[in-house]
Amino acid sequence: MMDDFVDRATLSSASANPEAILAAVAAATIAVDEALTIRFVNAAAEQLFQTSAPAIMGEALSNFLPPSGAVMSLVDQAKREGGPVSAYGVMLDTPRTGVRTLSVHVAPMSDTNGWLVLSLQEQTRALKIGQQLEHRKAARSMTAMASLLAHEVKNPLSGIRGAAQLLEQNAPEDEKHLTQLIRDECDRIVALVDRMDVFSDERPLARSPVNIHIVLERVRRIAENGFAKNLKIIERYDPSLPPVDGNNDQLVQAFLNLVKNAAEAAPRTSGEIVITTSYKQGVRVSLPGTTGRVQLPLVVTIQDNGPGIPDDIRPHLFDPFITTKTHGSGLGLALVAKIVADHGGIIEFESEPKRTLFRVMLPIITTGEVAYG
Ligand SMILES: Nc1ncnc2c1ncn2[C@@H]1O[C@H](COP(=O)(O)OP(=O)(O)O)[C@@H](O)[C@H]1O
Ligand SMILES: [Mg+2]
Numbered sequence: 001m002m003d004d005f006v007d008r009a010t011l012s013s014a015s016a017n018p019e020a021i022l023a024a025v026a027a028a029t030i031a032v033d034e035a036l037t038i039r040f041v042n043a044a045a046e047q048l049f050q051t052s053a054p055a056i057m058g059e060a061l062s063n064f065l066p067p068s069g070a071v072m073s074l075v076d077q078a079k080r081e082g083g084p085v086s087a088y089g090v091m092l093d094t095p096r097t098g099v100r101t102l103s104v105h106v107a108p109m110s111d112t113n114g115w116l117v118l119s120l121q122e123q124t125r126a127l128k129i130g131q132q133l134e135h136r137k138a139a140r141s142m143t144a145m146a147s148l149l150a151h152e153v154k155n156p157l158s159g160i161r162g163a164a165q166l167l168e169q170n171a172p173e174d175e176k177h178l179t180q181l182i183r184d185e186c187d188r189i190v191a192l193v194d195r196m197d198v199f200s201d202e203r204p205l206a207r208s209p210v211n212i213h214i215v216l217e218r219v220r221r222i223a224e225n226g227f228a229k230n231l232k233i234i235e236r237y238d239p240s241l242p243p244v245d246g247n248n249d250q251l252v253q254a255f256l257n258l259v260k261n262a263a264e265a266a267p268r269t270s271g272e273i274v275i276t277t278s279y280k281q282g283v284r285v286s287l288p289g290t291t292g293r294v295q296l297p298l299v300v301t302i303q304d305n306g307p308g309i310p311d312d313i314r315p316h317l318f319d320p321f322i323t324t325k326t327h328g329s330g331l332g333l334a335l336v337a338k339i340v341a342d343h344g345g346i347i348e349f350e351s352e353p354k355r356t357l358f359r360v361m362l363p364i365i366t367t368g369e370v371a372y373g
Helices: 002-015 018-023 043-048 070-081 129-170 173-200 212-224 248-265 311-316 332-342
Strands: 028-032 038-041 085-094 098-108 116-122 208-210 232-236 244-246 272-279 283-286 293-295 298-304 346-352 355-362
Touching: 028 043, 070 085, 070 098, 070 116, 129 173, 173 332, 208 212, 208 248, 212 232, 212 248, 212 272, 212 298, 244 248, 248 272, 248 298, 248 332, 248 355, 332 346, 332 355
Parallel strands: 085 283, 232 272
Antiparallel strands: 028 038, 028 116, 085 098, 098 116, 208 244, 272 298, 283 293, 298 355, 346 355
């Protein structure tokens, strides 16, 4: 016990230099006092505002951030509510910074009366909300394509297939493989069109309160008995999560697709998938063109220790038909994006060798909420 005490004391005096630590943080970090005067900035903030710390400190925050802009309104909100707020997809457009899309977190400091800490992170790795909308657009064009395929391709195909079958009856033995080829290819295209059918389902989601842990439990069981047999699946759940207002089967499908990708990426030996759930208050999304913000407090992550997502497909990861697998359809993540969007949620990913993580954030429904999608 005593040793432990001594060690801690030595550690804190020898190595804790908060400024050095903050200098290494990639997010622009700014502390302001209760009058919104800037009291501290880290190196990333100097870089964001293209100036040095001494030139910023002591200045009003409103000299650096547009007074009626989105970041300032988050500052006001954190101050008013006395708790942390976050928003994704916040636009910042000032002469110093240029146009940027940021993740913004504002939190009151616990031990200093009225001080706030802002952290502004450029959204390069996390998906920008604009891209989220792009996914929705992609899903919509998939929808149009799926119904076109159903009508213009699927119906004639069954005719072609039937004709091939008739020909086959009278075809000489050594030519039967040709009619067989026609039938097989027809079947393959029909199967592809059927797989795309989910995209053409435009009906509103049949929602009910869903326990996300029951969803994940089912996903884990399917995975363990099939494609993830040789992998270790680790679960880290926050058991106190409230239910999601969603569609059980679709959520199973979405997480199954994510876990399947994780299993396919994980190494054959010592492959590991970590599934976590948590409740993260204050994550809000402001959507372009609307004034409302939606809370996305339910967070599910699926992480694997595979090689990571190839760089070249990252910008289009959620688009249909993007695949690096020989027999991949490239529809897995497109469907995940559609399902998450239909639930009013957001999906983002982080990927580096040995650590690829998909994070799904889902809303809890409150009355008077903005509808979108
Ligand atoms: N966990 C992951 N680790 C590495 N790459 C991934 C992961 N998840 C998805 N990918 C990449 O994204 C591509 C698209 O995935 P998906 O839409 O599910 O289609 P498919 O699995 O049929 O290829 C995959 O081919 C793979 O290159
Ligand atoms: Mg897949």
